[in-house]
Amino acid sequence: MLDGVGVLARLGLAAVWLISGALKISEPGQTYIAVQAYDVLPHVLVGPVATMLPLLELLLGLFLLAGLWTRQVAGASLLLLLVLIAGIAQSWARGLSIDCGCFGGGGQVAPGQTEYPQEILRDSGFLLLAVWLLVRPSSWFSVDRWLGRGRGNSAAPAPDYSEVPEGN
Template identity: 70%
Template sequence: MLDVVGTLVRLGLAAVWLTSGSIKVSDPGQTYLAVRAYDVLPGGLVHPVATALPLLELALGLFLLVGLGTRIVAVVSAVVLLLLIVAIAQSWARGLTIDCGCFGGGGQVAAGQTRYPQEIARDAGFLALACWLTVRPATRFAFDGWLRSGRAEQAVEERELERT
């Protein structure tokens, strides 16, 4: 049963990263505006971060989709999500009026249009999924399991050869 839950968690988090990364890749100008709006990076880093973030999200999504390196990808996902939560919280604390840009859009918004509590709660939920996979990365239909079973078979064969 836990493998089924883990599989749903893995595929759900993969969908989050693939959706977010795809939206950002399709509108790099808007992604740039979203990253710049946080006002935490030096000007020279805004463009590299705005370029790399969607690619990282797509990579995380693809690795989770196929179930390859699930624990490592979950840890990286958790770190990225923590950074996003901190970035949103600091924007809120500093009184910035921005849209997080997590799923497209982003940048400056009118004072009454911020949704910081909802954005933090949503990302905290995604963080919980990443934590689940960090603790329990075993899932169904994953390359990790296929690779583990292949190594197990190889170890059995090596032991049998040693006995003869």
């Protein structure tokens, strides 16, 4: 049962990253505008972040889809989601009127057209998927399981030293 929940969490988070990354990479100019709209990065970093973010999202999505290094990818997803939620929260706190650009688009919007609470709530739901996979990375249909790394909460059982002979 729990492995079934793991599959749903893994594939759900994979879909989020794959869709988000694909939409951003298909419109690099718009992704640049979205990153710039947050107004937190030095101008020289906006381009590299706008380029690397969709690539990172696609990479996370592919690893989750395959179920490879699930716990590590869940940890990276958790960190990225925390950064994204913080970015949305700081925009809201500073009174910026932007679309988050989380799934393409983004940039300035008319005052009152923001959806900060909904965006934070949505991303918090994705965060819960990452937490689940961080705590319990085991799931069916994963490369980790095929390689014998996906069972239980640890990669290998603790060694049993109870039958080690004592010194001569």
